[in-house]
Amino acid sequence: MNLYQILQNFHSGWAYLTLLMGVLFVLMIGYFAFSKKARTAGITKLSFFATLTFHIQLLVGVVLYFVSPYAQFTENTMKDATNRLYAIEHPLMMFAAVVLITIANAKLKKSESVPMSSFILGLIALVLVLSRIPWSTWLG
Template identity: 75%
Template sequence: MYNFLQNFHSGWAYLTLLAGVLFFVMIGYYAINKKARNNFITKLSFFTTLVFHIQLIAGVVLYFVSPYAQWTENTMKDPINRLYAMEHPLMMFAAVILITVANSKLKKSEVVKITPAILGLIALACVVSRIPWEAWLG
């Protein structure tokens, strides 16, 4: 089960990054040009939020079955253990909250504003800053 979850979580991360980048670019484009929210933007926002939430659920389950996220007295002293046990989960949770808030703000206005794009960019920064690159690409 652990290997399946790890592979799913790692593979789904590509879709999460793609959805996050597409969200930021398209929402930013619509906001800069002061375009009205349309069906495409509504679906893109929903899809991005859904992808981020699925990634979060997979990550939470993986957190509890992973041998890397074990808390010991040395967890905070070792950078790798700290990344897996605390930094990665907290930043990903923050990213999901930001995308959810961006989706909510987007649904409340007829004209796309810049705030959801900024929230999407901050969410992407949270994700990219705490991906365990050595494990993910290695």
């Protein structure tokens, strides 16, 4: 097994945890924000671990990007949907999602109650992740 396969397997497996943490983040932050509840230690920890999970996924993804045979820029990158997904769309959307979840976590830490903006940013981050997962790789 080479470095690319190891990273790809880790990145694919860790993606399940990242999705789970993203969903938990959105559900719990949404519940607290809509209920106008005060921030608790549990919600702060959940937010931290969700953010950490996203960051680890991003770091592995960045390394994988540079060793991947799929993320190549050629004259056909924009013409081929698969190549465009791996070379441009997936990395950019995942980076944006990590930035948004990081901002949501920072807003949460600075507030006594759970701000609605943290929920909205987390929701957008989750939608970005779901929109650019290479589902064909996952499902078949």
